[in-house]
Amino acid sequence: MRQIIQTGKIVGPYSPAIVASGTNFIFLSGQIATDLDANIIVQTQQIMKKIENLLKNAGAFMSDVVKTTIYLTNIEDFKQVNEEYAKSFPSDPPTRSTLQAAALPLNAGLMIDVIAMR
Helix, strand or coil: CCEEECCCCCCCCCCCEEECCCCCEEEEEEECCCCCCCCHHHHHHHHHHHHHHHHHHCCCCHHHEEEEEEEECCHHHHHHHHHHHHCCCCCCCCEEEEEECCCCHHHCCEEEEEEEEC
């Protein structure tokens, strides 16, 4: 059986996070900011806080993250997102992919998904 992890309101038929049965893996759905009108730095801060809260509810920490994927609608935001993102991983950061997407849900400028291992 898998364990569903939730925090707050979701906007579709998906689980924000799942702990896979019989494993220590935690899979987080793509997270977007709560204030989509905020600048990209604030959006990054909000997303990283959401990720931290989901991990906490699953019994894990940011240091347990092994892989992230960052989706940007404007690759020009990369430097600002990267600087803010780095604050969540001060040492031994996880592997990561970053790419530009044509569009994201709710017209978000940024989305981050995560795989962690507790």
